[in-house]
Amino acid sequence: MARFATGITVLTAAGERPHGMTANAFSSVSLDPPLVLCCVSRAARMHASIVAAGSFAVSILAAGQRETARHFADWRRPAGMAQFDAVGWEPGPRTGAPLLDGALAWLECDLEQAHEAGDHSIFVGAVLNAGRGSAADALVFYAGGYHLFDDHTRATA
Numbered sequence: 001m002a003r004f005a006t007g008i009t010v011l012t013a014a015g016e017r018p019h020g021m022t023a024n025a026f027s028s029v030s031l032d033p034p035l036v037l038c039c040v041s042r043a044a045r046m047h048a049s050i051v052a053a054g055s056f057a058v059s060i061l062a063a064g065q066r067e068t069a070r071h072f073a074d075w076r077r078p079a080g081m082a083q084f085d086a087v088g089w090e091p092g093p094r095t096g097a098p099l100l101d102g103a104l105a106w107l108e109c110d111l112e113q114a115h116e117a118g119d120h121s122i123f124v125g126a127v128l129n130a131g132r133g134s135a136a137d138a139l140v141f142y143a144g145g146y147h148l149f150d151d152h153t154r155a156t157a
Helices: 045-053 063-073 080-086
Strands: 009-013 019-023 026-031 034-041 055-060 089-091 098-100 105-117 120-132 138-142 145-149
Touching: 009 034, 009 045, 009 063, 009 098, 019 034, 019 045, 019 063, 019 080, 034 045, 034 055, 034 105, 045 055, 045 105, 055 098, 055 120, 063 080, 063 138, 063 145, 098 105
Parallel strands: none
Antiparallel strands: 009 019, 009 055, 026 034, 034 120, 055 105, 089 098, 105 120, 138 145
16 A cells, blocks of 8 residues: 555544544545545544544645654654644634644544444544645655655646
């Protein structure tokens, strides 16, 4: 799967178990109604946070947010709300989940469905709120590392 290029997100949840996690297993599912999915290991703290909150947020990272991606991928970061001290954020108006400053876009979702799949759960979220930031370039994960994708890079036919 390292040969499959993906965007980078940070999933967040509020409530009694606030948490954030870097994730690239994220996708749009439906436009009508607007649904997205994310895949989270059942052993991850994020799994329990999403289930407890019944909702989650997704911040789609911009090219300049490589350190943010690394921060939320590091299991040694502080637990709870203290892990968000290292980044700028604001609570989502619908879920209270942290929305990260500087993101390309963000979504707030109600947890609509959860499906077991191997050692992960596939969480389907009903989009409650969405917005976009002013950044134009994306952060991409490919071949085990972070790469930049800008709006000037296009495949040729």
